[in-house]
Amino acid sequence: MMSTVLEVQDVASGYGEVQILWGVSLRLEEGKLTTLVGSNGVGKTTLLRTVTGLLRPWKGKVLFQGKDITRLPPHERANAGIALVPEGRQLFTDMTVAENLEMGAFSRRAIAHRRKNLERVFDLFPRLKERQQQKAGTLSGGEQQMLAVARGLMAEPEVLMIDELSLGLSPVLSLSLFETMRQLRAEGLTILLVEQNVHMALAISDYAYVLSEGRIWMEGPAREVAAREEIRQAYLGM
Amino acid sequence: ARPTPTPTPPPPKPTVAPTVAAPAMEASTPTPVVRKAVIGFTASQTGKLNVESTRQINGLTLWMEQVNAAGGLKLADGSVVLFEAKFYDDESNKDRVQELYTRLINEDKADFLISPYSSGLADAAAVIAEQYGKIMITTGAASDSTYKKGYTLVYQTYTPASRYLTGAFDLLGALDAAVKKVAIIHETDKFSTDVCNAAKAYGEGKGYEIVLFEGYDSGTADFAPFINKIPAGTEAIMGGGHFADGSTFARQLYEKGVSVKFIALLVAPPEPKFAELGDAALGIIGPSQWEPQAKYSPEAAQAAGLEWYGPTVEEFVSAYKAKFNEDPSYHSAGGYAAGLILQKAIEAAGSLETDKVKAALDAMAIMTFFGAIKFDTSAEAHGLQIAHQMVYIQWQKDAAGNLVKQVVWPAEAQSAQPLYPLSR
Amino acid sequence: MLAQILASLVDGILLGFVYGLAAMGLSLIWGVMRVINLSHGAIMALGMFGIYLTFTHLGLNPYLALLLLAPASLLFGFLVYGVAVHRIINAPYLSSLLATFAVNMMVIGIGTAVFTTSLYNVDFSLGTVRAGVLALPGTRLAAAAAAVLITAGLYLFLYRTRPGKAIRAVANNRAAAALMGIPPAQTLALSFGIGTLLAALAGGLITTFFPFTILSGSGYQSKSFVICVLGGLGNPLGALLGGLILGAMEGLIPIVLPVSWVPVVEFTLFVLILLIRPSGLLGART
Amino acid sequence: MKPWRQPGFWIPLLLILVGGGVALVVRKDTLREMTFTLLMYVALASSLNILMGYTGYVNFGHIVFFGLGGYTGFYFISRHGWHLVPAALVGGLTSALLAALLGLAVLRLRGAYFALATIGINEAARAFVNNFRPFGGPTGLFVNFAIYREYGGAPQALWLTYTLLLITTLVAVAVSYTVKNSRFGLGLLAIREDEDAAMVMGVRTPRAKTIAYVISAFFPGIIGTLFFFKNGNVEPGDAFRLHMSIEVLVMIMLGGNGTILGPVLGAAAYERLRGYLLTSPLFKSLHLAFAGLALLLIVLFIPAGLVGWLRRRFPVLRRWLE
Amino acid sequence: MILQVENVSKRFGGLQALQDVSFELPEGQILGLIGPNGAGKTTMFNVINGVYPPESGRVIFRGEEITGLPPYEVARRGLARAHQIVRPLNELTVRQNVMVGACYGRKGLSYAAAARVADQVLERVGLAERADQLAGSLNVAQKKRLELARALASHPYLLLLDEVLAGLNPTEVAAMLDLLRRIRDEGVTILMIEHVMQAVMNISDYVIVLDYGKKIAEGTPQEVANDPRVIEAYLGDPKLARCLLEGEESDACPPSEKGV
């Protein structure tokens, strides 16, 4: 039996008085790659912010490895093994590439694996290895995205969530990133992906959720979802 | 409304302090009419003037307690005046002084006013006193300018600023006629600036060359820039301002090994705390409004042809020590003296009426433990203190090697020979 | 003339070390938390009295007393952060200005009630080193050395240790730091605590050569603003350099102008730098 | 939009008129002195509010205008024998001119940097006047008691000063209202909310800010002249107290930043509170600490100030409490 | 030509956000500006209305060069803008927000007149009943309408709209498109950035495509949608292009314009 690593139960959330999420439920199975599909502004980022604790849910629960973490502050969730590559990169722009990566491995669980992860990250993104001493803020947009993903990988997480994986990356690089995601999944990492390139995302995912107007509109194995007529029309442009 | 005293021929004036006179008075008059005279003032209970102001108020309080304890002050009509203090905290700030003095006059019905500590605050209060026709004795306020504004009811206890440091030039001249180059470095507040401008003019008049004349901000802690500016060949340094900066200046002069023959600073040296500087204090000269060592006495008064009034120096010092558990500073003595002046004037007037007391003040020429007191009565500088003299103290070492204050000038008040030149 | 310039420069620079140290805490808190700590001067005064009390009542060597002062002031910083700053850390900056000013009023108010505003002195001397025209009091040399040590220590802490890097990360991007598992509130409290500690240490060192009152901190605080703007925010080296520049200026300007013009020049320069390079002469260009 | 038909306009004016008029009617000197201080702070706070409340620029140097304007006005009284009224106007205009020059430069700074620059300006101005000979340098300026004769004696002079202050305060508050409820004021409010957006909407922000700064600076110049005239002297230390700037700022915060009534109530409340703390035997020695505590509580728990809080809590009051 | 952009380049540090971009806007039309994220569209707006001065190139508005003029000068010449990231003046009421636009727009209305115009415009965008609410309390969609209302209140000649349709549901999009058409019909030229393709292709008279700071195509919606470079860089899918070309009835199209 597969076990559920992360579960979102009937979460409602929003900003100020504006409600964005209206009772979203979602499960991430261990070692699976799940993708979250939805148009601009439906609340994908809002959901990820709620899962990581940057946003307090108005109602509902977030369970991690069976434990209720709804009230934990973000840094404790991070230490527990939830990593997010946030929308807009959110790098430490005044710190060097190396320091950014080091911050990625700040949690106690990650320190032990720092060396190993650093090697892998440099393998993946040789450019970062060249630029270790460069200030993150001076990197090009694509390099910054690489660094953001790399920083997430340094966390040695249980669950890796990536908001807009291929944003601002050249097609070649986005392709290779998708390949990396597949590889990580093969290594047993649980991944939640938010991606504009729905084609690719569905192609590499095990399972998919479709978010619409703050609600889960549809879910199912990625292959099946991709095959559904309404999805093909609404999100795949077919 | 105060009861107007019925005019009766004045009894012979007591020429001794009320402390001494008290028992006799109580025995002779069984139940005199008791009247209350309210003395109004503000105190700097907070803010930067807190310390000096507190001492001044202590002195004033001591005076009042003594008078009241002695049964009050007997007036010509046989009634007895008991004094009562009304005061507020002025926070060492000018903006409330006027409000508070107006309140003292109008609400608290103060009969007489004592000034706040410091020239600036006293200046603000003086306007109010004059406006309401109340007599104000200033103390702790040495500026000359207050008395050049056309006031008629403001009287100064202290030697005015313009004569604060002039004695230092006299002393220097007496010690060493060859010295000519003097540097003056002073705080740029009103008081110190007045003092040093006057001293500069006086010194130049006496043929001294003022090789450096600079001011520093209140609150300055670092004097290195000034010390570095003192030209080579300078033989004497004068100036300073208040305690904080003055003591710091003295200390840094010592640390920097500035070798001059003579240092005289304002305000700070007479403070007992100045001794905490240790060797840096040795030989520093400072003008003081008053010192316990000063030799003012009934005999001296007689010699000067003045009436002696109030306690002797020793009586004042021991009473103050007993009450406040510390040596009186000149602020304390000034506070007491302000009360004493008022007492004498009321006594001489035989009345609490402003006009009569004013006339008594104008005519006053006495000597007290604080020194001689006489006021200018000209229109240009009415109320300016013209009789009181500064004494100059110097920190010296006694036989046991402890720092002690000695009065070194004027010659007739000397308690020890000046230490000269400074050896550094 | 040359002798005067040399003496003034050396004096100014020695003083500059202390200025730099005084500014460092302000710079750290400002740089990291975007909070202009108006209680900085009051905390410096507390440091002064801390040393005064341990020196006069316990007879402790001032430099040893600094070691006691450090943890005490760190705790005090945590307290101030928790009570006054944490709630408004994300509010408009006027709130934090006023909140820290309120702390300033409380400290000064209580301090005045306890110590009055009279002058205190730590009567401690390390003698004077003389070399030609120079006369350098030992305590100032020691303070300069301490300033260098503390700067280096702080630099190493911020750039080499985990909590130090965490502070910089939080300063840079609070949300992202939380995502990395760095507790932002604790980290902010720590930086406020360190800022407070630095202020107290600076105050403590000053007692060994300048007398002080409970109000003495405010002058150093104003100068610290100038230094922060000179040196850029958040960087200890910048603060030290800014302090040295200011110290040297204070030493050298009097050679050509009356000393009383120094603050005019100083603060005019301050406003000018703000206008031309708000991120500081040594800070990054924005 | 006739202002006199709006309760938000006449409530503060009426408050001031009644509060300040009592002393004039009863002719009680103590009351006059008390109210003088109060009115002075009301006017200072209301004028600072025109900059800080409407454009959001926190000015720690409001007192510079009080000091420099007051110095200038007082200079003409003491050195050139001017009458108080023209001198006060010149004091106000000098402050306004200074603000125009300064504003063009420092208003380019935003946020905390502007606030810091104003601290710097305050210190520089104080140090400058300390060295400025025509203003008497460190010793300042004073007037001879005899000049009060020109006004029919000292009491008359004081009552005149008081009346002028009352008028100034009324004008300051009326101007504050008019600015807020005008096209110009709307531009200022837009700057406060989002300066860049305001620019995009066509608000000439540099000019608007400078004009607000100038208006805000005019009143302290007048008030300074009146205050120093009443005191009979002026010294640099009294004229440029940073602390006073901050107190005025606290008053605005207490009453409600950006409101008309807020600075009026805030100044009154703060002055009374301080007066109470100062005279109460319990708090006397700790009054500063208690004032600090009060400030902290306001900042932490009612950041919108008294009026702001009331408006938020009871929206019906919006029409009444402007 | 109401607006001419000539060889505009703009860089941020090492990033060339705009490179040698030129285009022209004829009066009285709706023009679409599309391109991938980060292509430089918003930057183009910022250059046009004076938020950023360009490194090189010129912007000419109604025959007058406005390059480098501050935004408020540009606004007063009749060029209004609605922001991509909404910027309401939170502590002011909705009416006051719109009044700012009216007071400082092309006509520079008086306070009283601005209040009247504000009420009319609010009626038009459907915010009339919220006029006295604080702007900060609106939800995102309402804030977008407020952005539009503020821009309209300034009586502009040219309206720059940065993703005003984002966050609106299909019904709202349709209503908004109606409104935009009516505004155009009143003679106001509109330049709109939009990712909601269906809408852009429907409403635009002309479309300009940016990619990596360069103009890669322009033309009618049909022309653009058929441009292979546009398909490669932006549309990414030939089928979608066909849908856009053929209109909503095409079987290649998704059921509603959820965007891409």
Ligand SMILES: Nc1ncnc2c1ncn2[C@@H]1O[C@H](COP(=O)(O)OP(=O)(O)OP(=O)(O)O)[C@@H](O)[C@H]1O
């Ligand atoms: N800080 C905020 N305050 C108010 N509203 C916000 C905030 N952040 C996002 N929103 C709004 O919440 C809604 C959902 O936003 P969210 O970022 O979750 O969408 P998304 O699905 O991630 O979209 P995208 O594909 O554009 O990233 C949007 O309408 C957005 O405008």
Ligand SMILES: Nc1ncnc2c1ncn2[C@@H]1O[C@H](COP(=O)(O)OP(=O)(O)OP(=O)(O)O)[C@@H](O)[C@H]1O
């Ligand atoms: N102030 C700035 N400093 C540095 N880089 C900037 C700045 N503003 C924009 N950029 C960069 O310039 C590029 C173009 O940005 P722009 O906002 O114009 O894109 P856009 O086409 O509007 O994208 P979107 O569709 O996402 O709104 C981006 O890579 C962006 O990161």
Ligand SMILES: [Mg+2]
């Ligand atoms: Mg998102």
Ligand SMILES: [Mg+2]
């Ligand atoms: Mg954009």
